Amino acid sequence: MSVAQPAKRPLGERLQSLPKFWIYSILLVLTTIPLFVTVSVPNEPQEPAIDLYASLMQLPEGGRVLIASDWTGSTRGESGGEFDAIIRILMRKKIKFAIYSTADPQAPLVARDSIARLNDERRKAGLAPYERFTDWVSVGYFPNSEGATNGIANDIRSVFGGRKDFPPGRPPTDIFQSPVLQGVRSVSDFPMLIVITASKTSNFTVERVYGKTPLAFAVTGVMGPETQVFYQSKQIVGFAGGLKGVYDLETMMEHGINNPGPDGKIVVPSSKYGQIPGFPGMPNKGKGTLYYPTLHVALALLILTVIIGNVGMFLSKRANQR
């Protein structure tokens, strides 16, 4: 007695129903491999990132900026890379900074730990670490993001008033006694407010602070499109969006803008700016360089699976029409 063989499914149908297990396994394997190999991928930084880098580099050396650090471990691949790159630039230009958070109670601690890591990096490179309270100050967390941002825009002294930070060897001290905030009367006393965020705090900042001091953003990839709106309307001076933004910053930190390398070649040309140097020879490669090849693989796989699904659909349609 012959056993009935199950009918073999047509190719089109099979292409449309690849098992999830295999899709997930391929993604896992393909995105993991590049993490073990440091590859320098060719890159042409996007205009908003060029503007962000140029704005940071044009800040007066030894000045100060205000930073809203509203990210945690969930977006560290993007926000963490942006934070590292921006803080490295500020430290190298000896710019003091005050950090506050309005999005997540974890954010100030995440920022503090990241700065400690960057200080370790400086020590290893033989550079003086950035000293808390003297070179940077942690203002802490404000639970009501919109209200706090509104207060910072209109009366920063009363909103930051009463907050204390840890000067070396001294008990917690009023942050306005810190050299970072001395003489600050309003948010306009900061030449720039940098928002590193993975949430809506960027919107609040544009709504409340725009016009009082130049704004620069570092956002996640999914926030890129909405941030582009603020950039196009010139409400922000520039922004880094997602992993590509991190890699753009790291590329410019290595090569500068309109800055000829040893071979005379300009890696990042721009018609908007003159020659802006980078920091060659310093540890510029961070999460952007490390994760960018992984982004390539993930996007390539996404495109490939969409193509496979559509090819399957067309094959099925053609088979049905016969």
Add this chain to the structure above:
Amino acid sequence: MNPLHLLAQAPATNFWAEPNGSTSLWVKIVVGLIFGIGLIFALMAAPPQVRRPIVAGVTFLAGLFYVLFYLWPVPIDQKDGELPRNAVEGVGFWLKDALGVVVNFTNILTGFMIGLGIYSLLRIHLRRFFKFQKDWGFSLTLLLSMLAMIFFGYADWLSRLGERGALLDERSNWTLVNYGRDFLFEGLLQQMDAAMFSIIAFFILSAAYRAFRIRSVEATILLATALIVMLSLMGAVQYAIDTPIKQAAGPNGFLLNFQLSEISQWIRNTFQTSSLRGIAFGVGIGALAMGLRLWLSLERTGGNG
């Protein structure tokens, strides 16, 4: 004496400016906390006909402050000790002076919401654990995790208060509590946070594969646009496409418009931003309407009575 001077800012006094860690500060914090919690519970226990006008009144006053703050002229560069010259300036000065207090008040209220969340978590999981309900083991894990994080978090914070605090920025000076805090916060919480978020990649890939089909002209346009934008995010692909175009076109050539970077930028600047701006306008008008309804307590849904 000009009666309008009464509206000027009083000498700056901060009720909470007690020495750090002093008994008087702790007493004020505890009294404030008990008063706040008592107020919340009293409101929850009050009958709707009592609660409703209180909530509506406070909502209206809170909204009125911000409406006045935006519509009333407030001083841009107020000097220390400067007095208002007339009633209009007096109100402006008062609004500006009150802003910090209002912001602090809203921060404290939001802090209470975090406290309510913790209370709710504790109530659910303590009950489940003590009654040995289904999955009580997970509740125990959550409670122990909370306790451990609170213990090591506070111990780490206290260790940084002393004169040795600054030394703890260097890992070599750490003690057990600092390592404990680092292990729980950086080693576990942040890593799990990142792991949870990275799972999205699997869902996106699976969803795109199953749902992204060219079934209509609109879907084809969407897919083509998405493809261009995705390819433009891949530096190696962009380099491979743009370099031959640049070489073929030369400087200022017409062909340069067909670089991947140019096309993707055109899509972003022309279609993407204008669409998002349109959506933002719509959302803004909706938020204004909803804001008015909430301010005037016309919105009856969401537990407002």
